[in-house]
Amino acid sequence: MTTETVRRFGAEGRLAAAYFIVALAALAVGGLMGTFQALNYAGVNEILGFSFYEDLAFIFSYYQALTLHGVLLVLVWTTFFICGFLIYVTVNALETPLRSLRFGWATFGLMLFGLLLAAVPILSNDATVLFTFYPPLKASPLYYIGLTLVVVATWGVLVSLVLTYLTWRRLNAGRRTPLPAFMALITMAMWTISTAGIAAEMLFLMIPWSLGLVQGTDPLLARTLFWFTGHPIVYFWLLPAYISWYTMVPKQAGGRLFSDPMARVAFLLFLLLSIPVGLHHQYADPGIQHAMKFLQALFTFGVFFPSLLTFFNVVASLENAGRARGGTGWLSWIIKLPWGNASFTAQVLAMILFAFGGIGGLVNASYNVNNVVHNTSWVVGHFHLTVGTAVTLTFMGILYWLVPYLSGKRLFSNRLALVQAWTWFIGMALFSNALHRLGLLGMPRRSMIGNAPYLALQPEWQSILPFVGIGGVLMTISGLLFFTILILTVTVSKAPANVEFPRAEAVSGPEDAPAILDRWRPWLIGSLVLIAIAYVPPLVAQLSSLSLASPGFRPW
């Protein structure tokens, strides 16, 4: 084992750090809005006479704050973190500098410009349409143009990664692509293909309509194009967390990845199956054929398979680590894992809650069973376990080694970071459990529940709602700790960092995998074929009955 004393790829590290700073700013503001929403569920809209929705300069309503929460967390925090992380992972795995740093910074600049453009109407209450911006709710054109720039600019990240990969490939003909770079490339490729939906929605429907160039829009077609991107985006959030679980956490735990070939198979299946599944968000929609909904339900169950492979492989890797540390028995190896390491513990806690997120997700995917939970707070409970924990708590855990690694300064307090991770875990468990139960009782999502007149008719809801608030307060404390630790690390901490870039070796290495797993064309073609099978029939049906009959509304 070699310990790196010199941090490599400093220039790429600065680019990644720029992405992380934007991501963290979004997490801070978006997270604060989440605090307000959780407290509203518990019946609290003000603290000591300070009203969240009346006394803040840029907050006009619950739903504007909810728009901020959604856009900043699921679009900005995730996307900016991921772009920075994947760039840094790739150059380190390939041991090849980014082909063009200038292009990398230009991509970042365009994303930031788009974000600022979209932020203006959100803050001025001209885009209170939530992050899904379903028409005929009609926001300021700046909102659509800004978000489009952010999404389209991410294509530049794929270009950067591919050019860097080709440089590496020329010098390393015949070698297997290192696993982290392989995974980063698949993540960006899958995401880029999937953004065709939202790009088409923006360019052909939303932007011309919001500029007044066309008078009406087709809300069902817009939803279909949105969810073409809207489900793959959850894998775009999740796969970078998987990269850490597969290629870094085993090393941090003192073990090895169990199976490199199985990890590659899982990622290739995500490339194939992440996209042709968006209709499972539209089971409850009118105007879409049963056969197409059910076909995409089949594919959605298909994409459960690589998640099960991941579950097995990651847990087997942890077991490998536990036994390498002297653990024995069926389960007692778990005790031997490095629970004192905050970066490790945060990520394992994220995995534990993700198991429940996955099970809940199966319920959502289950076609007619979805009738019980669709658009209820169950769904909110579900995605706070996935993007709000599996992804977010993992990214926090990654930053606990990556910020020291990039800044050269030791983490301010590992012990405080452990408290932070456990607080998030407990807060989220309470919060999410309450929302799942409330959803089964019929409580709707994206509603100002604390102020809803029908709450008075629902004593059972009232008995559970305080747990949403308690969980939210615990996560707020956890968030404050997180930012305190990071800020003190880069400002106050004097001791030099004692971290290395974690690179897990494999028990069963890439040489055990058939060579087809390292080819791109068959898998990319397969992905496009499955998309065509799943989406050509419903899109043809919707386009042939296209009716731009809905004018815009601004009910806020």
Place this chain on the structure above:
Amino acid sequence: MQRPDRMSIYIYEFAWILPSIAIPVAMIVAIAISAFAMGINVQGVTGRIDPARVNETPPFDRPGLRQVGPNRYEAVIVAEIWRWVAATPDDKSRRVELTVPRGSEVTFIVTSRDVIHGLKIENTDVNMMIIPGQISRTTARFDIPGDYLFVCHEYCGTGHHFMYGVLHVE
């Protein structure tokens, strides 16, 4: 830890892969049977409407509850910012109330006059998006007496959480 040989790794992998395929397959087969053999389905293609002409288009020109057979009812509902319209147009209440006897089979026929709304009736599998330009339709049977809250579950503006109704089953 001793490195397991390649064959035992393959055996571990296959021991996991087989149930990982079998379980989702069994689940989707169960769903297919319940949906297509037992009729517990989601809505499909249900008809279009011009959202600007909802008031003149039957059956939405006369929203409300009507009996169409023994124990069979149709509830024609128009969703608008921020209320369900299931009665005479001059009723401006944000809460709409419908009453049916127990054992009734009610077909809900719903559309939107403006933005997207969503209809969920508690303790039933009635759960539909209400999209302007489209007609949503589903049927449910009410055997247990009580008050069934129905809410709008898709964001439709700042008064979204005021949009609800109650179905009384007597």
